[in-house]
Amino acid sequence: MKQLVRLFLAIVIVSALLLWGISSLNASQGYSGDNTLTVYNWGDYIDPELISQFEEETGISVIYETFDSNEAMMTKIQQGGTSYDVAVPSEYTIDKMREEGLLIPLDHNQIPNLKNIDSRFMDLPFDPGNQYSVPYFWGTVGIVYNPSMIDNRKLTSWNDLWNPAFENEILLIDGAREVMGMGLNSLGYSLNDTNVDHLRAAKEKLDELTPNVKAIVGDEIKMLMANEEAAIGLVWSGDASDIMYENENLDYVVPSEGSNLWFDSMVIPKTAKNVEGAHKFINFMLDPEVSAQNTEWVSYSTPNKAALPLMPEDMTSDERFYPSEELTKKLEVYENLGQSNLAFYNELFLEFKMHRK
Known part of the structure; x- marks a missing residue:
């Protein structure tokens, strides 16, 4: 009888330890509860001080x-x-996630700071009525360049990059939509073109750029451009701002043929365990003072119009990063092209990268 009691107690203790272990493992893997919030974001895309501030204000661990x-x-x-x-x-990813049922609809009543977002950046085609997303940052794709390294030439067009004088002087970000988009725009086509002939023509034109391309890289493009390892780079506007902060000799331009107007937005995935906390976090990030601090730290453009007066004027008046409404109307937002079309973009981009070798 005593052996049975001991066995029973041993089973209870082992079970308790297993439950504790599973609970700890879930917490380490991001399983959220009422007092925990798991945020999934791009690298270097939030001021760490704001996470601490949110935790202090709400008692929620992030x-x-x-x-x-x-x-x-x-x-x-x-x-x-x-x-x-x-x-x-x-x-375009929000559009895909919406189609696949991967997002939870937002309760706008829990996000009163939504009123601070510029109406230009609301109710866009990828999320009508902002049912699932709230704008976080926005920007453009363009050319960062060092005039002193290219005989003080001024770049204004995508087609300027095909100048033979720029041999081995160009860095490209490793993105199919961005690089293929550059090829399409240089030919006068849309960034969202799905015409096979147009896409092949863009890839063939990119092949002609190969002698000028020094490398296709990731985040290291910021360090390489700031250190003057190359004269010209295809970059996102926020990266350009960082690069120019490190090296004042550089400039940034959105090419005259057109370019991408992109948005990163906050959403609540279907995986969420703390939906109420998620709404609190989104509303916190839309507070004008919080948004201003975050924007100065990240260097991308904020869609929060209430934050703009709280930021340095030399930052908000710089039309390279806060272009006029007239210019933004000429830019294109990436559309969800569908799996087959996106696969073709990626295939052509891979062929272009292989062509360089």
């Missing part, structure tokens, strides 16, 4: 994880292994 591509982020949410409460995808 688990913060990062991703380096929309595709990686979406795959992890599709798999459902981690309970992310807030994620920050780009516009």
Whole structure:
């Protein structure tokens, strides 16, 4: 009888330890509860002080994880292994996630600071009525360049990059939509073109750029451009701002043929365990003072019009990063092209990269 009691107690103790272990493991993997919030964002995309401030104000502990591509982020949410409460995808990815039922509708009543967002950046085609997303940052894709390294030439057009004088002087970001978009725009086509002939023509024109391309890189493009390892770079506007802060000799331009107007927005994935906390976090990030501090730290453009008066004027008046409404109307937002079309973009981009070798 005593052996049975001991065995029973041993089973109870082991079970308790297993439950504790599973609970700890879930917490480490981002499983959220009422007092925990798991945020999934791009790298270097929030002022760490603001996470601490949110925790102090709400009593909610934040688990913060990062991703380096929309595709990686979406795959992890599709798999459902981690309970992310807030994620920050780009516009075309929001459209895909919405189609696949991966997002929870937002309760606008819990986000009163939504009123601070500029109406230009609301109710866009990838999320009509902002049912699922709230703008976080926005910007453009363009050319950062060092005039002193290219005989003080002024770049204004994508087609300027094909100048033979720029041999081995160009760095490209490693993105299919961005690089293929540059090729399409240089030919007068849309960034969202799905015409096979147009896409092949863009790829063939990119092949002609090969002698001028020094490398296709990731985040290191900021360090390389700031250190003058190359004269010209295809970059996102926020990266250009960082580069120019490190090296005042550089300039940034959105080419005359057109370019991408992109948005990263906050969403609540289907994996969320703390939906109320997610709404609190989104509303916190839309507070004017919080948004201003975050924007100065990140260097991308804020859609929060109430934050602009709280920021340095030399930052908000710089039309390279806060272009006029007239110019933004000429830019294109990436559309969800569908799996087959996106696969073709990626295939052509890979062929271009292989052509360089």
